Amino acid sequence: MLRGLGAVVVAASLCGPAAAAEPTGTLKKIKETATIVLGVRDSSVPFSYLGPNQQPVGYTIDICLQIADAIKRELGLKSLAVTMTSITPATRIPLMANGTVDLDCGSTTNNAERQRQVAFTNTHFLATSRILAKTAANVASLDDLKGKPVVSTAGTTNIRQLHEINAARSLGLRILAARDHGEAFLMLETDRAAAFVMDDILLSSLVATAKDPSAYALSEEALSMPEPYGIMFRRNDEPFKRVVDKATADLFGSPDIQAIYDRWFTQPIPPRGIVLNVPMAPALRRAFAHPTDSPDPASYFN
Amino acid sequence: MTYQWHWSVFLERSPEENGTYLDTLLLGLQTTLATAAAAWILALALGSLVGILGTLPSKSARVLTAAYVELFRNVPLLVQLFLWYFVLPEMLPFAVGSWLKQLPDASFVTAVIGIGFFMSARVAEGVRAGIEALPAGQRLAGAALGLTTAQVYRHVLLPQAFRLTLPPLTSELLNTIKNTSVALAIGLAEVMARARAMQEFSFQVFEAFTAATLIYLAINLVVTLLMRALERRVAMPGSGSGPP
Numbered sequence: 001m002l003r004g005l006g007a008v009v010v011a012a013s014l015c016g017p018a019a020a021a022e023p024t025g026t027l028k029k030i031k032e033t034a035t036i037v038l039g040v041r042d043s044s045v046p047f048s049y050l051g052p053n054q055q056p057v058g059y060t061i062d063i064c065l066q067i068a069d070a071i072k073r074e075l076g077l078k079s080l081a082v083t084m085t086s087i088t089p090a091t092r093i094p095l096m097a098n099g100t101v102d103l104d105c106g107s108t109t110n111n112a113e114r115q116r117q118v119a120f121t122n123t124h125f126l127a128t129s130r131i132l133a134k135t136a137a138n139v140a141s142l143d144d145l146k147g148k149p150v151v152s153t154a155g156t157t158n159i160r161q162l163h164e165i166n167a168a169r170s171l172g173l174r175i176l177a178a179r180d181h182g183e184a185f186l187m188l189e190t191d192r193a194a195a196f197v198m199d200d201i202l203l204s205s206l207v208a209t210a211k212d213p214s215a216y217a218l219s220e221e222a223l224s225m226p227e228p229y230g231i232m233f234r235r236n237d238e239p240f241k242r243v244v245d246k247a248t249a250d251l252f253g254s255p256d257i258q259a260i261y262d263r264w265f266t267q268p269i270p271p272r273g274i275v276l277n278v279p280m281a282p283a284l285r286r287a288f289a290h291p292t293d294s295p296d297p298a299s300y301f302n
Numbered sequence: 303m304t305y306q307w308h309w310s311v312f313l314e315r316s317p318e319e320n321g322t323y324l325d326t327l328l329l330g331l332q333t334t335l336a337t338a339a340a341a342w343i344l345a346l347a348l349g350s351l352v353g354i355l356g357t358l359p360s361k362s363a364r365v366l367t368a369a370y371v372e373l374f375r376n377v378p379l380l381v382q383l384f385l386w387y388f389v390l391p392e393m394l395p396f397a398v399g400s401w402l403k404q405l406p407d408a409s410f411v412t413a414v415i416g417i418g419f420f421m422s423a424r425v426a427e428g429v430r431a432g433i434e435a436l437p438a439g440q441r442l443a444g445a446a447l448g449l450t451t452a453q454v455y456r457h458v459l460l461p462q463a464f465r466l467t468l469p470p471l472t473s474e475l476l477n478t479i480k481n482t483s484v485a486l487a488i489g490l491a492e493v494m495a496r497a498r499a500m501q502e503f504s505f506q507v508f509e510a511f512t513a514a515t516l517i518y519l520a521i522n523l524v525v526t527l528l529m530r531a532l533e534r535r536v537a538m539p540g541s542g543s544g545p546p
Contacts, residue, residue, distance in 0.1 A: 093505050094507055094508070
């Protein structure tokens with residue numbers, strides 16, 4: 001009893017004023033285990049993927065590591081172990097719900113429907129839906145694809161928009177759903193599909209890693225407003241959300257974010273040293289200046 | 303668990319089709335049933351043929367059918383579907399390959415062929431085992447009556463062998479239905495693909511997969527009951543496979 005009390009007193013005196021109240025939810029779990037678990041993806045270049053020696057690397061992971069640092073300071077922990085667990089689109093929700101993963105460090109689109117299930121921190125990237133086709137096919141817009149097979153990835157916001165546009169503009173596209181981005185790209189490569197509609201950044205990275213990058217052309221036509229990507233965590237955990245939101249807001253307000261961004265989007269990235277050459281868009285710059293977790297694409301235009 | 307259950311999600315509008323998520327799951331059910339039925343017809347026809355050939359006296363027929371069975375049985379179904387879908391068209395002449403790729407229901411046709419061939423190897427083994435399980439005297443007696451080999455099969459061996467094989471064939475039929483879920487890998491919009499898309503859009507993963515589980519369970523229970531009824535109907539008195 002006395003020893004227990006002593007430990008509490010020592011712990012309290014070690015902690016800063018911020019941690020005076022006993023943490024709850026995810027913060028409590030992190031404090032008790034001195035471990036934070038990041039959910040990482042294996043091929044979401046350049047956000048979260050396996051780099052040299054099968055080590056997870058990427059833009060989102062760099063941001064998550066900064067968040068982990070902020071949590072460590074907030075909780076006054078001497079050391080905080082960062083564990084990385086592989087997740088896929090199908091496993092990220094169950095692993096988050098059952099407490100296996102604390103932060104989803106991938107390329108998850110933040111939308112209103114998903115916010116009923118999970119929470120997102122401040123948007124760290126904006127992606128626009130565009131059309132990728134063979135250069136030889138000379139596709140400038142969806143109108144050039146009337147009646148042709150067009151592939152997108154099942155369960156993405158992109159395939160949803162594609163269905164909507166197809167119906168609204170009566171294009172008669174045959175919309176194919178591929179299981180993942182790699183397979184959708186394979187369908188374009190083997191001419192099963194005349195075009196692949198997806199987030200521009202994912203298309204750029206697929207082209208950059210293709211056998212012959214010059215064989216593919218990305219459309220100028222944008223099929224959507226920029227969709228926010230967010231780092232996701234459990235819902236209804238306000239103290240954790242405050243810490244994560246503050247950490248990202250601080251990071252986005254500092255010059256560090258430009259350096260992290262450039263490292264992954266304008267400089268050679270592992271493992272093969274390709275350069276994606278996607279400079280920071282003005283809308284993203286604005287989102288960094290005014291951090292927000294809004295799922296509404298229109299809000300990123302103001 | 304910190305999971306937000308929203309069972310009403312099934313009644314919300316799905317972005318994929320003009321309808322609710324429930325409607326898209328039912329569309330998936332149609333695709334699953336159509337794929338399974340077509341693949342099963344193919345598997346049963348091919349498998350019976352190969353199984354019968356495997357019991358003929360001819361040595362070359364036995365070797366060929368054994369090779370067929372081992373080829374289709376020992377390569378994972380997912381790999382076979384990929385080969386049919388992505389590799390085969392590239393090996394054909396360009397015009398034929400392009401025609402194949404542009405077929406409006408390419409993933410359905412490929413799934414039927416891929417699953418049909420895969421399951422035919424297993425059906426063939428069942429049929430062969432059924433024929434070989436019959437006492438050798440049956441074949442000899444048929445021959446002694448002056449029946450040709452074809453007549454022996456048609457009138458003596460097969461009517462008994464298929465009855466014996468019915469329970470394992472039921473299992474293979476159930477496997478065919480379940481194996482259609484692998485075809486989501488080649489873009490077939492069956493139940494599993496619809497459930498996955500639903501959980502991706504809405505993040506209601508447990509609701510989506512619970513629905514898929516119940517759908518598969520329901521189909522397979524119905525199939526099992528029907529097959530049991532068929533088994534009872536065609537059972538041979540005294541063969542041990544029917545009611546006492």
